[in-house]
Amino acid sequence: MLVQKHSSLFSNYYLYAIIGKWVRFYPTIGSLIIKLLNHPEEMLSHSKTKAKAFIGILGLMFNVGLAYPSFSQHLEIDNPKTRLYNFPDQASPEAIHLKWHPLAFSQFTEKIITYYLFFDGCKYDDYSTELPVYFKKVGLSSNTIGFAAELINPVYQSLPSSELANLKDLNNLGPEIKIKSIINYHRKKPYGMVSFIPIRKNKSTGIYEKLTSFELKTSYEEGSVSKTKAKKSQQYVTNSVLATGDWHKISLSQSGIYKLTYSMMKDMGIAIDAINPQNIRIFGNGGGMLPKLNSVIRPDDLLENAIQVVGETDGSFDPNDYILFYGESPHQWTYNSSEGRYHHQVHDYSDANYYFLTTTGGTGSPKRISSQASLLTENTIVSSFDDYAFHEEYLYNLIISGREWFGEHFDNNALSYSFPFSFPNITDSVYLKVSLAGRVLSPNNGSFTLKANNNTLTGLNLNAGNVGNGNYLSPKAKLVTDAVIFNSVSSTINIDIAFNNTESSSEGWLNYLELNTRRILNMSGNQMLFRDARSVGSGNLSQFILNDVNSSATIWEVTDPSNIVSQQYNLAGSTLDFILQTDSLREFLVFNGNSFLTPNNEGVIANQNIHGTIGQPDFVIVTHPNFINEANSLASFHENTDSLDAAVVKTTQVYNEFSSGAQDVTAIKSLMRMLYERAADSTELPRYLLLFGDGSYDNKNQINNNTNYVVTYQSANSTDPVASYVSDDYFGLLDANESDLASDDLDIGIGRLPVKTVSEAQDVLNKIFHYEDVSTMKSWRNELCFIADDGDGNIHINDADDIATMIDTTYADYDIDKIYLDAYNQESTSAGQRYPDVTDAINRKMESGVLILSYTGHGGELGWAHERILENHDINSWSNFDNMPLFLTATCEFSRFDDPDRTAAGEFVFLNPDGGAIAMLTTVRLVTSG
Ligand SMILES: [Ca+2]
Ligand SMILES: [Ca+2]
Ligand SMILES: [Ca+2]
Ligand SMILES: [Ca+2]
Known part of the structure; x- marks a missing residue:
């Protein structure tokens, strides 16, 4: 009987699934429900094969927000022998x-x-x-x-x-x-x-x-696929270097040479008097985010960096001994050779970069900086170099969505800002790229003008235009980006930006300023980085000539940050020179020994070894460290009740092994990629990923009371509420050709528990455990309920009815209940139109219980429908602990889980400790139906 069949239908569900966007809901929801109801007996069985497929489907439908009307293909997820798709008859296509x-x-x-x-x-x-x-x-065949x-x-x-x-x-x-x-x-x-x-x-x-x-x-x-795959593929180490030895994490934020002294090491808790300094090692993978495209090779685990330990030869770390190492900013510059420009990329997830110091870990000889000879003949002279600078602040997210943040705010109180830059010994024109956002409502216009050292820069097109009438579906602001080249004789460059608003309510924001120029190769300051793209050419032997140096000048080549070498040079007076082959772009750092940068101590890191111990789990839980106990008990629950092979890892551990200690959305994906790539056959492929912890649109903790427990993937668009989204799908796009495109095909099911506290986590666990309890296996598990909004040419009702009919004809055993607003009495109140009977009907349904509750219609972070048929006080009043439904909502931001300033209504439905939903397939941003 059905009740029995459904005894564990939604028990694995930990999952609170997140949908970026849905367009055209009903075929999606209809197909989904049919899949949910398909083969419930297999879901009950302890082999759980179909249950896995089923949860996979829940994840699979969130393919970066795109609705796939049919999921039938995905059902084969656990049956690799079944061909997923039929070959068309090529001889006579239908x-x-x-x-x-x-x-x-x-x-x-x-x-x-x-x-x-x-x-x-x-x-x-x-x-x-x-x-x-x-x-x-x-x-397609596999070749x-x-x-x-x-x-x-x-x-x-x-x-x-x-x-x-x-x-x-x-x-x-x-x-x-x-x-x-x-x-x-x-x-x-x-x-x-x-x-x-x-x-x-x-x-x-x-x-x-x-x-x-x-x-x-x-x-x-x-x-031959092997031919196309002949390029190098990502390798994974057997064990993390963090598995043994003592480990101390340090952080820094700007590129340069850092010094660690005796007293600093002592403060870090290192038994400095007892160690042999010849065993000191520093690990770290340099700056920048991990690449989004999976096929791009990245460092796996932590790389050992070549360092200098002054005073190590006597085998004791004395009070005057010290370590020098090169640290890289988290923000990256890359050279675009076709443009001949350097562009910066601010790290979206971290303002610090991390390094790991050990006195007993690592294998082989500790890496030290060796010296590199200068060649004897040159054919190219380098006496000037490329330099660059940027200004980009992380202050405002205009629509509480997307990964582009903005800095200085222009409005009637502040219509202009000034930005000083310094390029000592400047010798060339300046390339300036500027990116701004303007919010000007129709029919007004606005524009930005820029000055460099008080001269207006002409030729820039920074017309802010307008963003329509400012309704909540129109873009919040318009992004304008342009570049210009100007001359400067001064080494100080002041960029002034003014916002010309024709109307006082207009606003603007600076996204970034980016400058490229050239400087004469004269020493300036105590440390100076330099590189010269003009030196690059096949067969080039470049003589770098550097002036104004003192006799203690040291040059490190930092092109490969983990393999720093010390460059030998010839010195004549205050001028030095060295000759090197420059087939490719090489970068150097010269320092005079007078001043070094100081890293921050981030504390001791416990040994960890995800690489070596995780195995090939079906189910991976990535948890914020706060919820480790709850994550472990959930894993045991699924291992015991579902025979799922589960693994629990902390976010911080994932970052340490996959992104050099910095928070990075791609680190979690890289972990899943490792499991995916290591799988010997399809049965070893990972199936589910659970993110244990709330997320935030603010991944860098700019706002107070943030909820950044497990990092979120935010879309590049941060100005248009219809085009901007958050999606956990990113973590599951695992094939080599995939990155973050809408066409990429999701390979695992993904859910998130948006919990902020241990107590919320425990409440959610109680619900999941109770859902499996035999006392809850009652007839409510045979009932489905469809709720539909009114208006909009009856589209919501038609959608809901189509789904109900689909299900009724496929699964006649289910009792279907419909709550369509139009069938109820609408009342005019001082607060607007209301449907009190609808609210009563929903609350009663929640108390009596249904297997699946589906809502199509308008909604938002505060509830459902313009008539407020469901509000937070209803949701929080539910006490349906013995009969909790799966919620499907095809409505706008009902579950915008990543806004720390507000727990969305959908989150309350899930977090209600006395009932609410056992799981949700729900919407987190603006969606439109059709
Ligand atoms: Ca010594
Ligand atoms: Ca920005
Ligand atoms: Ca894929
Ligand atoms: Ca939240």
Whole structure:
């Protein structure tokens, strides 16, 4: 009987799944529920094979927010022998008919209405367009290296002008349909993905036409995959260097030479008088974030750096002995050789970079800085060098979303700012790149003007334009970026930025200033970094000539920060020179020994060894250290009740082994990549990732009372609430070709427990454990409830009804209850329209219990519907501990979990200690339905 079948239907669910965005909900939700209800008996069985697949599906649907109307493909997740997709019959492709519907619309307020064209099975590819996309997945053999698709026998029909009048984005459509065909990978297996917008503008008539039927012809190129994979692949060490020995973590924030003295080491807790300084080692992987593209090789575990230990030869660390090492800023500069410019990249997750010191760890001879000879002949002279600087502050996030933060704020109180830069011995023009954001409401305009040393910089186009009428669907601000070259004779450069607002409510923000110039190669200050892209060329032997040095000048080549070498040179008076091959860009640091930088002590690090001990778990919990006990007991629970092989690691441990100690969203992904890559076969692939701890849009702790427990992946867009999102999917895009693209295919199921305190964590655990209790296996587990908002041309009700019908015809055993607002009495109150009977019905349903509760309609961080049918006081009043539903919400920011200033209504549903939801598939940002 069904009750029994569902005894553990949602017991593994720890999961509070996060959806970035959904467009066009109902096929997604309908398919999902059918999958949820599919094969419940396997879910109950202790083998749990399907349960795993099922949780995988919960994760898989959050593919960077894109709704895939069918998940049937993903069901094969645990059956690697089943081909995921059918090969099309190439000899006679079948005709495909598209069933188009009249124009649909979605109404947010009286003023905001968006329109959609749609056909059955369509999806919307990107949130800036309202045009439907046809897509199809095609099976490919594992040695496919090329894939293409074309349309045969297309049949078109004119689109009535009434359907076009309200659509945007038509201008991008040409006379030919643009077909995108790519090879994607799902759990290491390739498949072809074909997608296109099935609308064209007829070349001869100029009329827009929709494609109504066609045949899809696909072609493949097969070849040796090992050939394409011949480039180096990521290697993983067997054991982390942190597994044995004493470890002390230090931090720093700017690039340069750092000194560690006897007394500092003593303060760090090192038994400095007892150690042999010849055994001291420093590890660290240099600055910058890990690369997003998986195939880019990155350091695995911590690299040992070459250092200098002054006074080590006598075997004792005496009070005047010291260590010198090169430390790199977390913020990176990269040279773009086609542009001939250096660009900076601020670290999105950390303002510090970390190094690890040990006196007993590591293997082999400790790495020391060796010296590098100067060559004897030159063919290129270097007497000036490239220098750069940036100014970028992390002060404001304009829409509480996205990873781009802004600095100085321009408004009527402060319309201009001044930024001083210093380039001693400047000898060339200055390249200045500026990025700003302006918030100017229609019909006004605004612009920024820049001055360098009081001269207005012409040729910059920094027109802030306007961002429409400022409703909550329009961009908060418009980003303007431009670059200019100007001359400066002064080594001090003052950049003044003024905001010209035509209306007092206009605002602006500085994103960044970035400068490139050249300086004469004269020593300036106590430490100076230099490099010269002009020296680079095949066969170049460059003589670097450096003036104004003292006799104790030392030059380190820092091109490879873990393999620093000391450069030998010739000295004549106060000028030194050295000659090196410069086939590629090399970087140096000269210092006079008078002054060094000092790192911060971050304390002792306990031994850890994720690399060596994690094995090949099905289920990985990455927890904030605060919740380690709760994470461990959840892991044991799943090991005992579900036979899942579970592993628990702390965020800080993941960072230490995968991102050199700095918080980085990609470190968690790199851990999952290691498990994925090490898997000997498909049964060893990781299946689930649980993030144990709340997240925040503020990954660098700028705001007070932050909730940055487990790092969040935020979209690049930080100005447009419709295009900006947060998504935990990023952690599960694991194939080599994947990074963070919407087309990347999620390979594992991912959930998050958005808990902030141990007590919240314990409450959630109590719920999960209780859900498995036999006393809760009652008839409520046979009931489903669909709640639908009114208005919007009945789209929510139609969606909910379609889902209910889908389920009713597939699973007649379930009792379906519908709470459609239109069926209830609406009352006018002083606070607006209300549906008190709907609220009562929902509260009663929660108390009596349902397996799945689905809501489609308007909503926000405070509850559901304009009529406030569900609010936080309802949610917090629920005491349905014995019958907690899975919540599916197709509504806006109901569960915007990453805003520390507010616990969203969806979070309250999940965190309610006396009931609420056992799990949620829910929305965290603005979404639109269609
Ligand atoms: Ca000594
Ligand atoms: Ca920024
Ligand atoms: Ca994939
Ligand atoms: Ca939260």
